[in-house]
Amino acid sequence: MTGPFTTNLYGCGEREGNQIMKLPKTGTWLRMLASAQPNRAARRAGAPPSGWGALARSVSRFGLVYSGLYCATNPQIVSSLLGGGLGNQRAAAETWSKLCAMPTVRKWVAGRVFNTTVDDRFEGGDNRYAWVGQFCSLAAAAGITPVWAALDRRQTSYHTVRPWIQTAVRFSLAAQMFYYGAAKAVPLQFQTPLSRLVEPLGNFSPMDLLWAQTGHSKPYQILLGCAEIAGGLLLLSPRTATAGALLSSAELAQVLLLNLTFDVPVKLHTSHLLLLSLALLAPEAGRLTTFFLSDKEIHLPARPQLFGSTRANQIATAVQVVAGLGLLAVQLRSDWQLWKKMGGGQAKPPLYGIWQVDEFTVGGEHRPPLTDDEQRWRRVVFDLNNVMSVQRMDDSLESYITMPDRTRGSITLLKMTDPTWNATLTVQRQAGNQLTLEGNIDGDKLQLQLHRLDHEKFTLNDRGFHWVQENSSLR
Template sequence: MTRLLRAPRPVRNPETSDEEGDIPPPRWSLPTRIAFRFFLVYVVLFFLSESRIMYALVGVFGSELPVDAQTRQYHTVRPIVTWVAEHLLHVEAPLIEPVLSGDQAFFWVLALCWFLAALLVTVVWTALDRQRPHHETLFKWFFVVVRMCLAAQLFTFGFAKVFPLQMSLPLTRLVEPFGDFGMQNVLWTQVGSSQPYEILLGCAEVTAGLLLVVPRTALLGALLAAIEMTQVLVLNFTYQVPVKLFTFHLLLLSLILVAPHAMRLAAFFVSDQGVGPVARPQLFRTRRALRLALAGQLLFGGWLAASQVHEDWKRWDVVGTSGPKPPLYGIWNVVKFTSDGQDRPPLTTDVERWNRFIVDTMHPYQPGPVSSQRMDGSIVDYAATFAPAKRAIMLARVGDPAWSGRLTFARPTGDKLTLDGVLGKEKVHIELEKVDIDSFPISRDGTRWVQDMPYAPRLQPR
C-alpha cells in the first residue's frame, strides 16, 4: 500500500477550469490499485456486518429499531463464521448472547472472513480489470463514507464521556475491596472518579469527529483520531476491555484516511523541505454541485452529532449526578441483622448476612440500582422496583431467577433505616445507619493548586 500513500494529485480546479479543460487523473501503479481494492472490499464488509456502524449512522432513529436489530447482522453472517471456524480453523466460535463482548472468538473469526473475502475479491477484480488506470471516482466516495462512519463512532464514544456516562463511579466501588476489581473496573474507576478528566477525553474524540466532517480539516481529524484510537487500543489490551477488535478497526479507518498524505506528512515532520498545498479530488464537476455536496456533508455530520447529544442528554437527565435519586439513595451500614427471629452477628464466615446496603442510580454497566455487600466484602446486585407510596422494595437477584425479596422500609431519622420483610425464604429485620459519602476521600477530592505533600500518606517516601 506504500504507493497508495502518495498525496492525491490535482484533478481539476472547479474555480478556474471548465469541463472541457479537465486534467485526466494519473495512472495508478499496480500495487496501488491492488491495495485500494483490498481495503475497499475489507472496509465495506466490516461496515455491512458490524451493527455498531449502522446504529451510529441512524442517529435518533436507533431507538425505533427492533430489539433484534442489534444482532441481526451477526446472525446473518453466523453460518459463514461457523463454517470457517469448524472447517478451516477447527475451533468453536459460537455467538454468545447477549453480546457483552466484542472480542468473542466469533468476532475474531468474522474478521478473518472479511480478510479472506477481501483477498479473494481483490484477486478476481485485478484479474478481470487489469487495464483500468485508476479508481479515482471510487477513491473519492470511499473516503467520504469512511470519514462519516468514523466521525459517527467518535461522536458515539465522545459524547458518552462529555456527558460523563460511559465511565462513572458507582457507590459500590467506594466499599468494594480493590483486590476484587477486574482490570476493566480499575480503568473505569480511574476515569470515572474524575469527571473533568472524562469530559476532556470526550472533547478530544468529539473534536476529531467534527474535524472529519469538514473536508478541508479531515486530515487533521484523521490524525487526531489515529492518536486517540491508538491510546484507546493500548488501554483496551492492557486493561482487558472487550472492544479491542472494534477499536483496532476504528484505528484502521483513521490510518486509511491519513494514508494518501503519508509522504507529505513524512516530508513535513522529518525533512527540512517545504510541503505545498494539495489539490483534493472533487466529488463533482461544477461549483454548484460541489457546494451542495459540502452542505450535505456538513448537515449530515451535524445531524449525527446532534442525535448523539440528544440521546446522551436524555440519559444524563435520568442517571446523571444531578438527576433524580431513587428512594433510600446512599450507602447504609448494617448495625443489626435478624433472620427468622435469630440475631446474626457480623461474622465474616456468614455468606448471607448483609454488611452494607447500597442504593444507587442506574449505571450502564450495572445490572440494577440496588446492591448488598456481604461480610466477606463481595457484592450482590439486585434488580429493584420501588413503591414509595407503600414504602416497599421488590428485589430480584441477578443471575438467580428463583430468588426474590420484598422489604418495607421506615426511616425514624434521616440517617437511620429499618428494613422488614422476606429475602429469599428468610424473614428478616435489618437496622442500618447511613454513611456520609463525603467521608470517602475519592468522593470529595478536587484539584489542589497548592499541594505541599502527597495527599495519600502511603505515597510519601519511607
C-alpha cells in the first residue's frame, strides 16, 4: 500500500495509515543528538540560541578532543576522580592512563620526531614522556577536528551537548582542586626535612626554598588548601560554577607562577588545569567584563540544562554535589591516614633530632673538625620516615634510609642512589643527649661521639609571633 510520507518526531519517514518506518542513517542520528530541540526550561526562557560561527565550532571541536585526551591520559586526574590515594585506586588510575596514553606511540614519536628516548613513566611532571604525550595529543586533536567538521558540517551549534561537556570539565577540575587542596589542608604536601635547619640557604634549590617557606607555616599551608577546596566545592553546582571557576583560576594562576619562578616540575599540568578553568569562564566573559568594568545592568540568559524537566535537573544537581562531597571526603580521609603514617602525625623515632659530632675517629685515628676534611662528619640528622642525613665538614648532605634493629641496638644504612650498598652501625645511648655510633662504612671503621642539639632553639623555630614589634626581625 502506498501513500504520502510524513516525518515523525525523530526525523524518520513513515507512511500514513500503516506506520511503516524507515530508519535514519547513522549520521542523521548523530546530528539529531547534537542538535536536539531545546528543553522546556530553555523554551520557557525564550527563543533557542542562535548558531555558532565557523571559528567557534572549530575551536570547540578542537578543545573538546584535546581536553578529553588530556584528562583520559593523566593519572592525576583519573586518580582524583576515583578518590585519590596511593592504593588500588592509584594503581588502577595509572594502568588506565598508560593504556590510553599508548606508550608505544609516544616512544615512536620521541625517536622519529624528537630524536630522543622516553620510558613509560609518568609522575605528573615536566619530563620528556609528558611533553611528547602533549605533542601527540595536539597532533591527534588537529587531525580529528577537520574530520569531525567534515562529517558534521551541517551542525551549526552544540548547545545541547554543551552542559554535558561543562559538567565533565567541572568535575575533573573540582576533583583536582580537592586533590591538591586536601594535601595542604591536612597538611601533607609541604613537609620540611629537619636537615633544612643546618643546610646553608645557598645550597637550596628554588623548589627546596618554596617547600621550606610554605611548610614552615602550617596555618598558611592549611589556608591555601582550604581556598583550593572552596574552589572545588563551588564548581560542583551549576549555579555556583562561575564563582568556582573564578576562584580556581585565580588560585591556579598563582600556583603556575610559583611553579614557573621556583622551577617546580608541574608546570605543564598546572597550565592545563588553568586552561580548564578559563574554558569554564569563556561563555561568561562578556558578562564578567560588564560586571567588573562598567555599571551597566547585566541580563542573565537561561542556563543550559542537562535534561528537559526541572525535576530531573534538580536531581542531577543533587547527584553532582553528593558525588563531589564524596570525592572530597575520601580524599581527606586518605591524606589524613597518610599524614599519620608518613607525615607530621607519625610518632617520632627515638633518635629524632640533630646530632652534633664531637669526636670522629677513622681506623683508630682521631680526625679534628677541619673544614677541608672531606671524610669527617659534622652532624647527623635522624628524621621522620627512617631517613638519616649526614652533613660533612663542607656542609654537603647525603641521605640514607635506616632500618633499625632495636634488639641488637643497631641500624642498617641503605643508599637511596645505590640499592646494592649497605652499612651497619651500632648505637649506644648514654646519659642525657649523648650518643655513640660505631661501624664499618666503605671499608673504614668509624667511631663517633655525638650530642643532640635542641632544634627548637633555632631562630626560625624560636622566633614566634609578635603583635608588638619595636624593631623588624629582618636581617
